Each structure stands twice: as C-alpha cells, then as structure tokens.
Amino acid sequence: MWLFLAPEFHERGSFRAFIAPPAPLFAMGRSASGQMNRSLDVALLCTAIVVATARDSHAYIDPGAGSLLLQVVLGGAAALAVLTRRYWATLKSRLGRRTAVAPRDRPQ
C-alpha cells in the first residue's frame, strides 16, 4: 500500500523508472529523422531540468545506491508525515486553548 504514496510511482508508472533516467534522453538516438528535431527539443528540455536541479555530490563516503533509492521511495510519504504531524500539533494546541476556558473534571 505504501508504495502508492510515492508520487514518482504514479508519474512514471513503473518501479524500474526509479533507476532509469527520463525516456526522451534515450529515445534521441532511435527516433526517425522527421521527428529528430522534436525529440531533440524534448531531450534538451529534460537535460536543462536535470542540470538545473543537479548538485555536486558532497558525499565523501559512499551513500549507497540502495539508500538513495529508498529515500526516493520514502521521501514523499516522509514529507507528508511531517506536514500531518505539524498540522495535527497546531490543531491540538488550538483545541487545547479553547477547552482551557472551560476546564473539565478529570477522574484522578
């Protein structure tokens, strides 16, 4: 069930996509000459996106491909969990302030 929470899973539709780069980069060599220009444009756009988000890796130790892939998989759910927890905490503190006005008797 949790796999479906990873947004990438839906977008690419395939688990293998996690380790495969965007398809157009590979399609470039195979397209017919008539579609060459369009594929080239798409490829350049994808490359631009990748380059724009690219970072030099500052990992001096081997982070482990398994670990990086796992973080891709869990990332979406983890962010969601953080947001939910913070929202819930804010909600609880707001509710807490309201009931502080009319305290209830709690059994000891």
Place this chain on the structure above:
Amino acid sequence: MSLPHPEGGSFRDPAGRVWRAGARIYRSVAPRGAADYEFVRSTGLLDRWSGEGRVVAAQEVDPGVLGAAGAGAAYVLEHPKVPFVSHPYEWSFVQLQAAACLQLDLHLEALRDGVSLSDASAYNVQFQGARPLFIDVLSFRRYRDGEPWLGHRQFCEQFLNPLLLRALLGLTPNAWFRGSPEGIPAGDLARLLTWRHLLSFNTLSHVWLQARLQVRARASSQTQLETLKRRPLPRRSLEGLLEQMRRWVARLSVRDRQPSLWSDYAASHGYAGAEEADKRAFVADFVARTRPSMLWDFGCNTGDYAALALAEGAGYVVGFDADHGALDAAYRRADQGGLAFLPLHMDAANPSPDQGWDHRERRGLAARGPADAVLALAFVHHLALGRNVPVDETLRWLIGLAPRGVIEFVRKDDPTVRRMLALREDVFDGYDESAFAAAVGRRARIVREEEISSTGRRLYWYDRT
C-alpha cells in the same frame, strides 16, 4: 612539547584530520573544508551545542602549534580530551541508542539553520560518563538544497542494525560489530528477519527494502547512477526521514530470550550483609588513600563499586563486563546519577584489539591504558577457572594494567565457583590462596590484605610503584 602525530582513525574525511601532541588534541581544517567550517561557525551552532555538552568544545588556535604538520591548514582547532575513548562495539544497547538519538537530534536541529551532517558514523560519538558527545565538528556542512540524507546507509549499518539485532532478535551485536567495524549491512540483517518483523513499516523499509534496492542497483548503468546522484530530495522529506528514524530508534527496547545471568546479581552474590560492608570499607579505604584519576573496574556488574569509588574520590571509572543485562543497568545508574562512570562491554579473555586500517584505526584496550588503578572484585576466578587462563598469567595481565589495585581471591569451594565448575573436572591444582598471594607478591607489594567472607574470600591491595 611532543611532535604532533596523526590520530590513527582520522583519515577518511578530506576536510581535515585529528592530531595528537602529547596530551593535547588538535583538528586541522583543510582548505577544502574551510568554507563549510566558516559557514557552520557563523551559525553559532557549535558554540551553543558545546555549551550544552552535546558537541565537543572547539577552540581555534594558531596553526603553528602543529609545526610542519599544520602547514597548509586553513584552521587548527583544539579539543579537550575525552577521558576514555570507547568504540561502538563496546557499548551496550542503551548507550548505542543514546548515541543514535544524539546524532539524529543534532542533524534535525542543524537543518533549521541551514546546516547538515555529511555522514553518520557511530565513531563520531564518544561518551563522557553516561553523556554522549559528538566529536567530529567537520561532519557539519552547509546544507545544499535537495541533498539527500548522505549518512543514511552508514546510520543504518552502525547504529540501527546493531540496535535491531537486540531489539528484534534478542542477539547482542558486539562480537559481530567488532569483527565488522564499519557496521552490519542491511542485506545481512534482512536475511535473519522473519515475515513477522516485516510487518513493521520501518523495518520493511530501512532493512528489507534498502537491501533489495541495493541489489537492484547493481544492474544500473553508470548514467543511471549519475542521475540517481543528482536526484533532489526535498528538505521536508529529509526532515521527515530523520524524524521518523528518531521516533523509531527512541522506541526500541531490548528483547532478550531470558534474563541475563548477572542482572540480579545483588540477590545471589554470596555475601551476608556484614561481609558486604567489610568489602565496601576495604575498597573505600583504597580509593580514598590512592585517589586514582582513572580507575578500571573489571567485572563492574551494575556499578555498585564504581559508584562507591567515585564517592570516595576516584576521578573517572571505566567499568568492564561481559553481561549485557548488568551493563544496561550500570549505564542507567550512571545516567540517572550523572556519574563519571562509563560501563563497557568487554570479555577479558578476548579484550578489544587494535584494529581497522593498519591496526591503528581503533585502538585496543591495552593501547588506551594504563589506568591509575584497577578493581578486580569477584573477577579473577572467571578467567582462571571459568576460562582456564593460568592464574599467574591472569594476575600478570591485571597487575600490568595499573600500578595499584584491589584484587579479590575467591576459593574453589566457594558456592558460586562450585556452580561454575559443576559440570567440569577440577584441573586447577595450582589454584589456591598461597599460590594466588605468591603470584601477586612476585609482581607487586601487598599493601593490605583481608579475609572478607565466611567462605574464605580475600582482598589484596597491591602496589608496584
């Protein structure tokens, strides 16, 4: 002033390295690490944390103190010395758990100021008594947007998996961890888990799935790996992963098959009340008169005598025991009392050796001595009778570790020894009181000796100075 020499275990991070010069500890910051160091320094985090006692204090000093070795360093820091360096494979469950929580807490706090941790090595945490202390200030780097948790694999192998071995399987990880000092791989742990363990989302993800993905990644091409390297992880996701891990690790608890042998030692120690008092008085007298700054307590059990020694004026006590139930209890005592007491797992018949790269990365027990004094109470017979180490050898080893100490002789017909030898043949002809005293006397002066139980136990205070 001794020449500085590089610390054996500090070479992997190109941002800098640690040096020893006599009793002083320095850390040089290489030019490539300068920018990150300056940024982290500007946030004030390091100062705040060292004030709280969670990160080692660092003082910038003139690079000239390192002489030629410091040439080219952008900065040189001096750190106060940790009283006794210990390794993660010598820690009990609660110690490793405390160290793991510190690592994660620091990472989460750092992120709020735009700082991240570049690794998650368990060797970056040391203990001062019961307090974990993060010692590698150069692990803190400026957070780059989109950077994943780079230390996640290392965290799992050096913190999480050893904890899970005990929490999920009831196995103590120390022997394995010591043999594999860079940690326990997810793939190995995954093989030991049953389907029941995998019902936990956390275990399923960080152990089983990580292992499967690692295997899968072997089939990746270079291009695919490059893409993976560049794939950004949103900051909120990073925080989420850290928080989730923090919550999970804090909740873990020991799951042992049966209660450990000595954890209820107090009930079965073979002393009547008054005899216990005599033993305590002897040890208290020894400590009060010798005032050791560093005392090693072999067979420290739950730390009764360690606590006594500290109360009587010992500076710092390192306790060694092979029983995990006792160690967990000893750590809790140190933690609750804020004691300068560090209990560690050690099998005296197989103490930690020098290991790692060039046998110099992780120093063994002997290399971390000598101590000022040793206590060996209800201990020698475990080696001499339990493990067949000749009693003369045992005493030679013990007396060699510190110039003075208290050693207890327990007779073969003592109830606890009889039980230990119940299934065995008595091959210990040379084990008796006179041979014991002679073996001590050959190597040191016996300052004081006293019989302290009706079963013939004797204490010997030796001094070889």
